[in-house]
Amino acid sequence: MMLEEQITLRCTGCGKEYPFGTYTCENRDGVLFAEYELGKVRSIADIMTPSEQGIWRFAKVLPNVENRVTFGEGGTPCLLSRSLGPQLGITLYIKDEGRNPTGSFKDRASALLISTEKMLGHKECTTGSSGNAAGSLALYSQLGRMHLYVFMYHPTREKFLHTASFEPTIFLVDTPVESDVHRLAEEASNQFGWALLTTMSSANPFNVEGYKTIAYEVVQDVGTPDVVAVPVGSGTLALGVWKGFKELHTMGLVDKPPRLLGIQPENVAPISLAYERNVPRVAPVTPKKTVATGTVVEDPGIAGDVVLQAIHESEGWMVTVSEREILEMWASLPAREGVFTEPTGALALAGTVVARTQGKIKEKDTVICINSASGFKDIGLFDKKVRRAERIFKIPPKLEAIEKLRGVW
Numbered sequence: 001m002m003l004e005e006q007i008t009l010r011c012t013g014c015g016k017e018y019p020f021g022t023y024t025c026e027n028r029d030g031v032l033f034a035e036y037e038l039g040k041v042r043s044i045a046d047i048m049t050p051s052e053q054g055i056w057r058f059a060k061v062l063p064n065v066e067n068r069v070t071f072g073e074g075g076t077p078c079l080l081s082r083s084l085g086p087q088l089g090i091t092l093y094i095k096d097e098g099r100n101p102t103g104s105f106k107d108r109a110s111a112l113l114i115s116t117e118k119m120l121g122h123k124e125c126t127t128g129s130s131g132n133a134a135g136s137l138a139l140y141s142q143l144g145r146m147h148l149y150v151f152m153y154h155p156t157r158e159k160f161l162h163t164a165s166f167e168p169t170i171f172l173v174d175t176p177v178e179s180d181v182h183r184l185a186e187e188a189s190n191q192f193g194w195a196l197l198t199t200m201s202s203a204n205p206f207n208v209e210g211y212k213t214i215a216y217e218v219v220q221d222v223g224t225p226d227v228v229a230v231p232v233g234s235g236t237l238a239l240g241v242w243k244g245f246k247e248l249h250t251m252g253l254v255d256k257p258p259r260l261l262g263i264q265p266e267n268v269a270p271i272s273l274a275y276e277r278n279v280p281r282v283a284p285v286t287p288k289k290t291v292a293t294g295t296v297v298e299d300p301g302i303a304g305d306v307v308l309q310a311i312h313e314s315e316g317w318m319v320t321v322s323e324r325e326i327l328e329m330w331a332s333l334p335a336r337e338g339v340f341t342e343p344t345g346a347l348a349l350a351g352t353v354v355a356r357t358q359g360k361i362k363e364k365d366t367v368i369c370i371n372s373a374s375g376f377k378d379i380g381l382f383d384k385k386v387r388r389a390e391r392i393f394k395i396p397p398k399l400e401a402i403e404k405l406r407g408v409w
């Protein structure tokens with residue numbers, strides 16, 4: 001089936017339809033969503049293809065792309081929390097997106113973005129990123145034999161090196177403002193004809209299509225939760241998860257979609273601010289430094305407005321957490337839960353604690369918390385913690401040296 005026959009791209013604002021290949025509404029009043037013919041089904045097995053892997057097990061509700069560019073993305077585990085969940089009196093699962101091919105949730109979108117761009121015949125593409133999207137698109141563009149031009153905004157050393165290993169063209173942009181890299185990517189796209197693959201819902205509808213598979217996997221693995229906690233930058237991940245649950249609801253597989261809990265760091269919280277002020281439009285903020293680098297989007301634009309609508313529609317909430325709360329959660333997670341997250345993933349768990357303390361999350365609720373990426377993405381930060389650790393000793397290769405430390409080890 002041709003892509004155009006399978007899906008309709010429609011603006012969430014004005015409802016206008018757009019052809020495959022046009023990804024922003026001229027009225028700039030919403031984002032484009034891919035719509036499918038979704039009938040009622042009896043069980044999730046009816047929409048699954050067991051012979052496929054990862055996100056492609058749900059290929060029946062994904063764009064029907066020719067020659068998929070895929071590397072085993074999706075199919076990540078929902079891990080039952082053994083410490084934090086019982087402490088909070090809830091059933092808490094951590095959906096560990098750090099297990100994707102490049103260590104972040106972005107791979108779900110990259111597989112679809114590169115596959116669809118290839119269908120359009122593009123050979124070169126561009127993006128702006130703080131690191132996770134850059135590393136992901138660098139791999140997938142290479143798999144798809146497209147060249148990537150990436151504008152990076154203050155990446156961690158690990159994210160920079162990881163991206164560089166796939167040999168894209170990298171522009172390290174010297175600016176204090178994250179939105180500059182997206183503006184540059186857009187301008188370069190217009191000037192040089194590179195396909196624009198900015199991983200925001202407002203730039204390309206297939207980002208949301210990739211992330212919605214998280215909802216499908218959650219329902220298949222643990223059923224429908226009461227709350228889904230998501231770290232929020234532009235809100236595209238949250239929007240994708242929400243679209244997935246709404247589709248499952250339409251098909252009769254979910255009675256009531258879960259409430260969305262969006263979490264931002266206090267230091268960059270434009271969507272939370274609009275939520276608290278109860279206004280429909282998200283205004284840009286002046287960002288301060290945060291360890292949750294994956295959420296640094298000080299001006300999400302229309303994507304922010306649309307995710308705010310989704311938060312309200314789900315009867316959910318936005319909360320913020322301090323740098324201290326993020327770091328304390330992040331440092332405790334490996335020993336406590338066995339999960340090694342980047343600080344942005346810890347942000348979501350810290351926000352879950354805040355929402356439970358405030359009584360938003362109720363006792364005995366089932367909560368899915370999404371860890372956005374692996375701790376290996378920001379291991380330099382861990383270096384500082386390990387250096388302060390008390391039980392690490394440098395010794396000569398002699399048993400006496402260990403003996404001498406008796407009582408200390």
Ligand SMILES: [Zn+2]
Binds near residue numbers: 025028029
């Ligand atoms: Zn529109």
